[in-house]
Amino acid sequence: xxxxxxxxAVFLPxxxxxxxxxxxxxxxxxxxxxVIASYVFYGWWDWRFLTLILFSTLIDYTIGxxxxxxxxxxxxxxxxxxxxxxxxxxxxxxxxxxFFLDNxxxxxxxxGMSIKANTLNIIxxxxxSFYTFQTLSYTIDVYKRKLExxxxxxxxxxxxxxxxxxxxxxxxxATNLLxxxxxxxxxxxxxxxxxxxxxxxxxxxxxxxxxxCAQYANQIFNNSxxxxxxxxxxxxxxxxxQIYGDFSGYSDIAIGTSRLFGFxxxxxxxFPYFSRDIAEFWRxxxxxxxxxxxxxLYIPLGGSRGGTKMKIRNTFVIFLVSGFxxxxxWTFIVWGALNALYFLPIMLRNNNRxxxxxxxxxxxxxxxxxxxxxxxTFGLTVFAWIFFRADNIKHAIDYVSEIFxxxxxxxPYFENGKQALPxxxxxxxxxxxxxxxxxxVHALEKIGxxxxxxxxxxxxxxxxxxxxxxxxxxxxxxxxxx
Amino acid sequence: MQYFLKRMLFFLSFPFVxxxxxxxxxxxxxxNYRVNEDVKKLFxxxxxxxxxxxxxMLLNSKNLSKGAESxxxxxxxxxxxxxxxxxxxxxxxxxxxxxxxxxxxxxYGNGNFDFPSSYFYLLPFSEKLNLILWNRNHLSFFFKNTIxxxxxxxxxGPTFLSNFHIYSKDSKAESDRMDRKLTFFYEDxxxxxxxxxxxxxxxxxxxxxxxxIELVFVNTPIHPYYFSKIPKPYFVKFDSIIxxxxxxxxxxxxxxxTNDDYYMPxxxxxxxxxxxxxxxxxxxxxxx
Numbered sequence: 001x002x003x004x005x006x007x008x009a010v011f012l013p014x015x016x017x018x019x020x021x022x023x024x025x026x027x028x029x030x031x032x033x034x035v036i037a038s039y040v041f042y043g044w045w046d047w048r049f050l051t052l053i054l055f056s057t058l059i060d061y062t063i064g065x066x067x068x069x070x071x072x073x074x075x076x077x078x079x080x081x082x083x084x085x086x087x088x089x090x091x092x093x094x095x096x097x098x099f100f101l102d103n104x105x106x107x108x109x110x111x112g113m114s115i116k117a118n119t120l121n122i123i124x125x126x127x128x129s130f131y132t133f134q135t136l137s138y139t140i141d142v143y144k145r146k147l148e149x150x151x152x153x154x155x156x157x158x159x160x161x162x163x164x165x166x167x168x169x170x171x172x173x174a175t176n177l178l179x180x181x182x183x184x185x186x187x188x189x190x191x192x193x194x195x196x197x198x199x200x201x202x203x204x205x206x207x208x209x210x211x212x213c214a215q216y217a218n219q220i221f222n223n224s225x226x227x228x229x230x231x232x233x234x235x236x237x238x239x240x241x242q243i244y245g246d247f248s249g250y251s252d253i254a255i256g257t258s259r260l261f262g263f264x265x266x267x268x269x270x271f272p273y274f275s276r277d278i279a280e281f282w283r284x285x286x287x288x289x290x291x292x293x294x295x296x297l298y299i300p301l302g303g304s305r306g307g308t309k310m311k312i313r314n315t316f317v318i319f320l321v322s323g324f325x326x327x328x329x330w331t332f333i334v335w336g337a338l339n340a341l342y343f344l345p346i347m348l349r350n351n352n353r354x355x356x357x358x359x360x361x362x363x364x365x366x367x368x369x370x371x372x373x374x375x376x377t378f379g380l381t382v383f384a385w386i387f388f389r390a391d392n393i394k395h396a397i398d399y400v401s402e403i404f405x406x407x408x409x410x411x412p413y414f415e416n417g418k419q420a421l422p423x424x425x426x427x428x429x430x431x432x433x434x435x436x437x438x439x440x441v442h443a444l445e446k447i448g449x450x451x452x453x454x455x456x457x458x459x460x461x462x463x464x465x466x467x468x469x470x471x472x473x474x475x476x477x478x479x480x481x482x
Numbered sequence: 483m484q485y486f487l488k489r490m491l492f493f494l495s496f497p498f499v500x501x502x503x504x505x506x507x508x509x510x511x512x513x514n515y516r517v518n519e520d521v522k523k524l525f526x527x528x529x530x531x532x533x534x535x536x537x538x539m540l541l542n543s544k545n546l547s548k549g550a551e552s553x554x555x556x557x558x559x560x561x562x563x564x565x566x567x568x569x570x571x572x573x574x575x576x577x578x579x580x581x582x583x584x585x586x587x588x589x590y591g592n593g594n595f596d597f598p599s600s601y602f603y604l605l606p607f608s609e610k611l612n613l614i615l616w617n618r619n620h621l622s623f624f625f626k627n628t629i630x631x632x633x634x635x636x637x638x639g640p641t642f643l644s645n646f647h648i649y650s651k652d653s654k655a656e657s658d659r660m661d662r663k664l665t666f667f668y669e670d671x672x673x674x675x676x677x678x679x680x681x682x683x684x685x686x687x688x689x690x691x692x693x694x695i696e697l698v699f700v701n702t703p704i705h706p707y708y709f710s711k712i713p714k715p716y717f718v719k720f721d722s723i724i725x726x727x728x729x730x731x732x733x734x735x736x737x738x739x740t741n742d743d744y745y746m747p748x749x750x751x752x753x754x755x756x757x758x759x760x761x762x763x764x765x766x767x768x769x770x
Contacts, residue, residue: 006621020483189486196490461497471622 001044003253004206004471011041012257019261020187027184031154034181034261038163042127045167049125052090057160059086060135064142064149064156076143083139091132094124099328127167129325133292135160138174140296147175155181162263164254168247170268170288177265185262195259197444197460202252204463208470209430210245212423213238220414221389224399229408232399233382239389240382241427244273247286252442271438273431274359276373278342278380279352289325293318308348315347316340326388331396335388342380358439426466501629505603508632512603512640517544517567524563526556527575527700533649533751534702535573536761540768547575548600548644552589553682555601559642560686562604564693572690573732576683576699578716579750582667583674590616591624599627600641651754654742655705660749664711673715680723687727699724702760703734705742705749732767734760 001007015037023029043050063083070076108115138159141147150156159178165171220227220235227235248269255265268288275281282290298318302310316337323336346352359374360366366374383400390396414420437443448456517524522542525535529549537545546559560572579585591598591613598613605613617624631641690697704712724731737760739745744756752760 006618187483187486189483192486193489457493457496460493464497468622469626471626 001041003250003257004203007044011037012260016260027182028154030185031158031181034158034163035154035161038158038161038166041163042161042166045126046123049128052125052128053131053161053166056087056090056131056135057157059083060139060160061150061153061156063139065151067139067142068149068151080139080143084136087132087136091128094128096328130169130171131160131166133171133289134174137171137292137296138178141174147178150178152182162258164257164261164263165265168250168254169286170251170254170265171292172265172288173292177263180263187262191259191262194445195256198252198256198259198442200256200460200463200467201442201444202249202254202256203467205245205249205252205430207249208245208426208466210242210249212426212470213242213245216414216420216423217242217389219416221391221399224395224402227402227414228410228412229403229405230410231412231414232403233408234412234414236382236386236389236399236403238423240273240378240385241430243385243388244269245430255442267441270441271434271443273378273381274374274435274438275377276355276359276370277346277351278339278377279346280355281377281381282339282343283356289322293322297321304347311347312344315344319343330393331387331390334393334396335384338384338387342384361439504629504632508635509603512635512642513562515562515640515643517546517563517569519568522568522570523573524560524567524569524571525573525575525700526560527551527573528580529751530577530702531573531575531700532644533647533746533753534575534757534760535700535764536757539761540765546643548642550588550594550597552585552676553580553679553686554589555597555604555642557682557686557689558601558604558606558609560689564689564695569695571696571698572686573698573700574686575702576720576731577701577704577750578712578720579667580679580683581675581716581719582671583676584667584671585676585679589676589678591620592616595620595623595627599624599631602628603632603635604640604642648757649746649751649753651743653746653753655707655745655749656747657707659747660705660708660711663748663750664708668711668713668716672713673719675719683723684727687729697729699729699731701731701733701735702752703737703739703744703756705745706738706740708749709735732764734763737763 001011015033019030019033023033039050039053042053060083063079067076067079070079105115138147138156142149150159155178158181159172159174162172162177217235217238220231221239224232224235251268255268258265266288268286270284270287272281272284275284298314301314301317303314304311319336319340320333321336323332323334323339326332326335343352355373359370365371386399386403387393387396390399433447434443437445437447440446448459451459520542521544523540523544525531525537525543525545525547527547528551529547531545531547532549535545535547537543546563548555551559556574563569588594588597595617598617602610602613614621614624635641687697723729739756739759744752744759746753
C-alpha cells in the first residue's frame with residue numbers, strides 16, 4: 001500500500017479508530033492490531049513475500065531467545081552468524097544474485113572463457129533491505145548484550161513489521177523502537193497534531209516536489225544524448241530534488257504516522273541540502289542507514305582509530321557498501337566511491353565534526369562563507385547523483401562529458417520545458433520553507449506556530465490544495481526498489 | 483483525544499463543506515438549463531452528430547450532441563431537457579460503434595477522465611455515487627476534473643453541452659487512421675456489445691414513448707472502406723434494435739458517399755463538406 005494512495009487514506013483512519021477506541025485498554029491487543037495491520041499494509045503489495053517477513057521474525061526471535069540463555073561465547077557467535085547469514089542470504093539472493101552472476105560471466109569472458117548460466121527472473125521484495133537491517137540490529141545488539149532479548153513474540157513481530165517504516169525506513173534500532181511496544185501508549189494530542197503536520201509536509205514533498213521533478217528528470221535522463229550540457233545540469237537538479245522529496249517525504253509520512261499511534265521514530269533527514277560540508281551532509285542524509293553502517297560496520301572495522309591507511313580503508317568500505325546497499329548496479333558503487341573521495345580530505349584533516357550545529361542559527365541568512373560551503377556541498381552532491389540516477393556507467397560518463405562540453409553555455413531546452421516553470425517556482429517555495437523550518441525536526445514543526453490562526457490554517461489548506469492538485473498518479477517511492 | 487478529533491474534524495469540515503456547497507450550486511445551476519421554447523427538433527448523440535448536423539441551417543432545431551457521449555449520458559441529458567421544453571422530435575445518433583463495448587471506457591472514465599466529470603453535475607445523486615465508484619482508482623484526478631468542470635460551467639455554461647463543430651473541409655479519409663479506429667471499436671469485440679449503452683438506449687426509447695415524443699435514429703455516413711470492415715454481428719444487432727422497437731431510421735449510408743473528401747481521416751465522421759451535404763439532405767426530408 002502506498003502512503004500517497006486512496007487505499008491508505010481509508011486504511012489509516014480505520015486503524016486509528018480501532019487502535020485508540022477498540023483496543024485502547026489492552027496493550028497486547030494494540031500490538032496484535034499493529035501486526036495484523038502491518039501485514040495487510042505489506043500484503044497489499046504482494047502477500048507472498050509476507051512469508052519472508054514471518055520467517056525473518058521467527059528466526060531472529062528464536063536466536064535472540066537462545067542468546068538470552070546461552071553463555072558459551074562460541075555458541076553465541078554461531079547463533080549470531082546464523083542470523084547474519086540467513087538475513088543477508090535472503091537479501092543477497094533477491095537483490096544481488098543476478099548482479100553477481102552477470103559479473104562472474106563477464107569476468108570469465110574477459111579471460112577468454114565462456115560459461116553458460118541463466119539469470120533468474122527475481123522480483124525484489126519491497127522493503128527487504130530495510131527490515132533485514134532492522135532485525136539484524138536486534139540480533140547484534142542482543143549478542144553484544146546492549147539489549148535485553150525480548151520474550152514477547154507479539155512485540156517483536158510488531159517491531160519487525162511496524163507498517164509506517166516497514167518498506168522504506170527509517171531503519172529503527174531495536175534499542176529505540178522495541179521498548180516502545182512494551183509500554184502502554186497514551187494518546188498525546190499535541191504529538192498527534194504535529195504528526196499530522198509532518199504527514200502533510202511529507203505528502204507535499206512526495207506528490208508536489210518529487211513526482212513533479214520526476215517527470216522532467218526522467219525525460220532528460222532517458223533522452224540525455226539529445227540534450228545540451230545546460231539541460232543536463234537541469235536534469236541532474238530535478239533528480240536531486242526528486243530523490244530528496246521522495247525519500248525524505250516518505251520518512252516524514254512514516255514518522256508522522258507513527259506519532260499518531262504513540263510511537264517516536266528517529267529523524268531520518270535533517271535538511272541535508274543546507275549542509276556546509278560533505279561530512280555534515282552525511283550526518284543529515286538517510287541518518288538511520290548511515291548510523292547503522294557507522295555502528296555495525298565502521299566502528300567494528302576500527303573506525304577512525306589507527307593509521308591513515310586504516311582510515312582510508314574504512315571510509316571506502318562504508319561508502320562502497322552503502323552504495324551497494326542501494327542496488328545491484330555499478331552506478332551505485334561509483335556513487336559511493338565518489339562520496340568517499342569527497343569525504344576523505346575532510347576526515348584526514350580532522351574537520352569532519354566541524355559543522356554540528358544548525359546552520360545560521362537564529363539568523364535569516366547564512367554568512368558568505370557558509371553560503372559558499374552550502375553551494376559547494378550541493379554541487380558535489382548533484383554531481384554524484386548523476387551516477388546514482390544513470391542507467392549504467394557509460395550513460396553516466398556520457399552525461400557528465402556533455403555537461404563539461406561547450407554546450408554548457410547554451411540555453412536549457414527540452415520538450416514541454418515551459419510546463420516545468422510552475423515546478424521550478426514550487427521548488428523555490430519549497431527551499432524557502434525548508435530554510436525557515438530548518439531548526440525543527442521537520443519544516444512545518446515550528447513554521448506558523450506564532451502566526452494568527454487563520455494565516456496558519458490558510459497555509460495548511462494551501463498545502464492541501466497543492467497536494468490535491470498534483471496528486472492522482474500514485475507513483476511508487478524510489479526507495480521501494482532498494 | 484477529544485480535542486484532537488475536534489481539531490481534525492474542524493480542519494477537514496471546512497474544505498468538505500465548501501466543496502459540498504460548490505457541488506450543490508453547480509448542480510442546481512446545471513439542472514436549471516433549458517432549451518429555447520422554439521426548439522422543436524432536438525439532435526442528440528456523440529461526435530457523429532456533433533460534427534455532422536449543422537443545426538443553424540435547420541429551422542427550430544438544436545444540436546446538443548457531444549463527442550463520446552454514451553446513451554447513459556444522453557438519457558440523463560434528455561431527461562433534463564424534456565422537463566420543460568416544446569421538443570416534438572428527438573433525432574438520436576445511432577450507429578454500429580455505439581454498440582461496441584469499447585464505448586464503456588468513455589462512460590466509466592477509464593478511457594478519459596474528462597467525460598464523466600463533464601456530466602457529473604447533471605446526474606441524480608445515486609448516479610453521482612456510481613460515477614465516483616467507477617472512478618475509485620483515480621479519484622483524485624476525477625475530483626480535480628470535476629471541480630474544474632464546475633468552474634468551467636460557471637464561465638461557459640453547463641459542461642455537458644456542445645454544439646455543431648466544424649472539422650476542416652480539406653480533410654480526407656485515410657486508410658491507416660480508419661484501421662486504427664476499427665481496431666479500437668471492433669478488434670476482439672466481434673460480438674462484445676456494450677450492455678450499458680443498449681440498456682440506456684432502451685430507456686431513451688421508453689422515455690420518449692411515455693412523453694409521446696417522436697424518436698428518429700440518425701446514422702451518419704461511414705466511409706465504404708470502414709463500413710466494409712465492421713463485423714457482421716453489429717449489423718444484425720443494429721437492425722434488431724430498430725425492428726424490435728419500430729423506430730424510424732435516417733441512414734445516410736444510403737447516399738453512398740464514396741468520395742474521401744467528405745470524411746475526416748478516421749472515415750467514420752464527416753468533415754464540414756460532408757456535414758453540409760447531409761444537413762441539406764435532412765432539410766429535403768423535413769420539407770417532404
